[in-house]
Amino acid sequence: MARIAQIFDTTLRDGEQAPGCSMNLQEKLEVARRLEKLGVDVMEAGFPAASPGDLEAVKTIAGIIKDCSVAGLCRSLEKDIDAGREALMNAASPRIHIFLATSPIHMEYKLKMTPEQVIERAVSAVAYAKKFCGDVEFSAEDASRSDPDFLCKVFGAVINAGATVVNVPDTVGYAMPDEFAKLIGYVKENTPNMDRARLSVHCHNDLGLGVANTLAAAAAGADQLECTVNGIGERAGNASLEEIVMGLKVRKDFYGIDTRIDTAQIYSTSRLVSQVTGVKVQPNKAVVGENAFAHEAGIHQHGVMANRATYEIMTPESVGIPKNRMVLGKHSGRHAFEDRLKDMGYTVEKETLDAVFMEFKVLADKKKVVSDRDIEALVMGAASSVPETYKLDRWVVNSGSALTATSTIRLQHKDGSFHEKVAVGDGPIDAAFKAIDQITGKDPDLESYELGAITGGEDAQGETTVKISWDGRFWNGRGISTDVVESSIKAYIAAINAMEWELSATDVAKGKREEAMKGV
Numbered sequence: 001m002a003r004i005a006q007i008f009d010t011t012l013r014d015g016e017q018a019p020g021c022s023m024n025l026q027e028k029l030e031v032a033r034r035l036e037k038l039g040v041d042v043m044e045a046g047f048p049a050a051s052p053g054d055l056e057a058v059k060t061i062a063g064i065i066k067d068c069s070v071a072g073l074c075r076s077l078e079k080d081i082d083a084g085r086e087a088l089m090n091a092a093s094p095r096i097h098i099f100l101a102t103s104p105i106h107m108e109y110k111l112k113m114t115p116e117q118v119i120e121r122a123v124s125a126v127a128y129a130k131k132f133c134g135d136v137e138f139s140a141e142d143a144s145r146s147d148p149d150f151l152c153k154v155f156g157a158v159i160n161a162g163a164t165v166v167n168v169p170d171t172v173g174y175a176m177p178d179e180f181a182k183l184i185g186y187v188k189e190n191t192p193n194m195d196r197a198r199l200s201v202h203c204h205n206d207l208g209l210g211v212a213n214t215l216a217a218a219a220a221g222a223d224q225l226e227c228t229v230n231g232i233g234e235r236a237g238n239a240s241l242e243e244i245v246m247g248l249k250v251r252k253d254f255y256g257i258d259t260r261i262d263t264a265q266i267y268s269t270s271r272l273v274s275q276v277t278g279v280k281v282q283p284n285k286a287v288v289g290e291n292a293f294a295h296e297a298g299i300h301q302h303g304v305m306a307n308r309a310t311y312e313i314m315t316p317e318s319v320g321i322p323k324n325r326m327v328l329g330k331h332s333g334r335h336a337f338e339d340r341l342k343d344m345g346y347t348v349e350k351e352t353l354d355a356v357f358m359e360f361k362v363l364a365d366k367k368k369v370v371s372d373r374d375i376e377a378l379v380m381g382a383a384s385s386v387p388e389t390y391k392l393d394r395w396v397v398n399s400g401s402a403l404t405a406t407s408t409i410r411l412q413h414k415d416g417s418f419h420e421k422v423a424v425g426d427g428p429i430d431a432a433f434k435a436i437d438q439i440t441g442k443d444p445d446l447e448s449y450e451l452g453a454i455t456g457g458e459d460a461q462g463e464t465t466v467k468i469s470w471d472g473r474f475w476n477g478r479g480i481s482t483d484v485v486e487s488s489i490k491a492y493i494a495a496i497n498a499m500e501w502e503l504s505a506t507d508v509a510k511g512k513r514e515e516a517m518k519g520v
């Protein structure tokens with residue numbers, strides 16, 4: 001019988017650590033719900049001690065996710081574990097995840113601790129966490145560059161202190177598959193009481209081997225695999241969830257390992273993560289890339305026409321890539337539209353469906369054929385919208401080679417009032433953003449601005465993604481329109497709304513904490 005490997009997803013923690021991948025609370029919640037539907041066994045929701053915003057995010061996710069464990073990462077410090085405990089107090093299955101480095105270079109230069117002090121600290125941290133939480137994972141950071149015997153000693157000690165999972169991270173993506181498999185076999189054989197804990201791996205992709213190392217470790221006995229959707233994560237990223245899961249599924253004959261992932265949810269989860277982070281999936285990315293199932297060469301096309309299995313080792317449907325179906329356009333009705341949404345993996349409330357269907361009709365008037373990508377953009381726009389403090393009412397922008405770009409923007413505030421400002425700038429987008437800043441009284445830094453077309457063709461919709469920052473925090477905004485200036489304005493307003501919403505939510509939480517402290 002096949003054994004089951006648990007999938008530990010860290011998109012919301014290690015994934016979010018990647019430059020440009022930060023998500024706001026609303027976006028994290030959407031991703032968390034999708035991960036639950038995907039069937040992950042554990043989701044790491046954040047690093048509660050990193051900031052009050054991170055703590056609130058983990059707490060909110062922990063309160064709504066019921067079908068899998070929710071983990072929070074903590075250093076081996078009581079104050080971090082206390083933050084983890086607070087963040088996870090409403091979780092159905094909480095897991096405190098503690099880490100401490102075990103490699104000579106990390107111990108000497110970063111932690112400035114001796115190996116004996118590291119063992120002592122790891123044990124005391126696990127024992128402290130165990131007082132509040134039955135499920136405690138311990139990660140030996142930089143395990144692949146650690147002395148294997150020392151690693152086994154640390155693991156034996158933390159298992160004795162109550163750790164339920166011990167994790168072997170290849171923190172800097174240094175390991176080679178054969179070598180990593182040997183290390184896993186060694187740890188399994190030589191760690192005292194290894195039968196009392198699950199053995200996990202967490203691989204990074206610095207040499208492009210994150211997935212290969214994870215699969216090699218699974219074959220060698222690891223039974224929890226840590227990964228992220230689309231492989232996002234620190235530096236070159238983490239091992240990608242979709243590649244690990246499909247590797248195990250397609251080559252079950254070789255590995256004999258199952259997971260509980262509903263693979264038909266993979267594609268829509270990948271699209272969601274790409275949309276909320278604004279990080280595009282490369283076209284040739286395995287499993288979920290635009291070209292993963294495209295056949296261009298004649299010999300391949302000929303083979304696929306005779307039998308798809310000549311050049312396809314898995315079907316697009318098995319990862320949830322929708323088949324080519326009815327064309328949706330301005331004559332399509334609600335049933336066909338709703339059916340397509342279901343096929344694409346979206347379950348939307350009636351209210352959202354009504355709104356998206358209306359937008360679809362407006363778009364269908366402008367475009368001959370509305371593609372799945374267009375629909376996805378409409379749903380994402382409606383579903384991920386945080387409460388709108390400001391809404392675009394109307395705009396005019398003048399620009400050209402012989403005049404200074406000028407914009408007039410009118411926004412409606414949620415209290416119903418209208419506000420209009422005129423601004424000049426270095427080009428039409430800058431002028432528009434400056435007018436919005438004047439209205440909102442906010443002056444965030446524009447960290448990134450990306451403009452693309454959702455589909456090809458002259459009537460393609462423009463999609464703009466912006467990232468703004470203020471006081472070290474980041475917010476994304478997305479806007480779509482057949483006019484690229486309008487999509488840019490919408491994206492900027494969406495980012496400002498996300499910022500307004502998160503800052504006010506943090507203020508409320510802070511207020512509540514201060515109130516509670518008064519009573520202590």
Ligand SMILES: CC(=O)SCCNC(=O)CCNC(=O)[C@H](O)C(C)(C)COP(=O)(O)OP(=O)(O)OC[C@H]1O[C@@H](n2cnc3c(N)ncnc32)[C@H](O)[C@@H]1OP(=O)(O)O
Binds near residue numbers: 050101111
């Ligand atoms: C491999 C990984 O992915 S590890 C996870 C990485 N994630 C993050 O760092 C999350 C975001 N981080 C943060 O917000 C901040 O770094 C914080 C809030 C966690 C800490 O901030 P600061 O207190 O300002 O410390 P700073 O980040 O500068 O330095 C890290 C400190 O933690 C210590 N430390 C690092 N790892 C550990 C650990 N596992 N256990 C205990 N202490 C640790 C370092 O030695 C250093 O200590 P020092 O301040 O006594 O020199």
Ligand SMILES: CC(C)C(=O)C(=O)O
Binds near residue numbers: 014141172204
């Ligand atoms: C905290 C640990 C698990 C980590 O992310 C790493 O070592 O890469």
Ligand SMILES: [Mg+2]
Binds near residue numbers: 014169171204
């Ligand atoms: Mg990591």
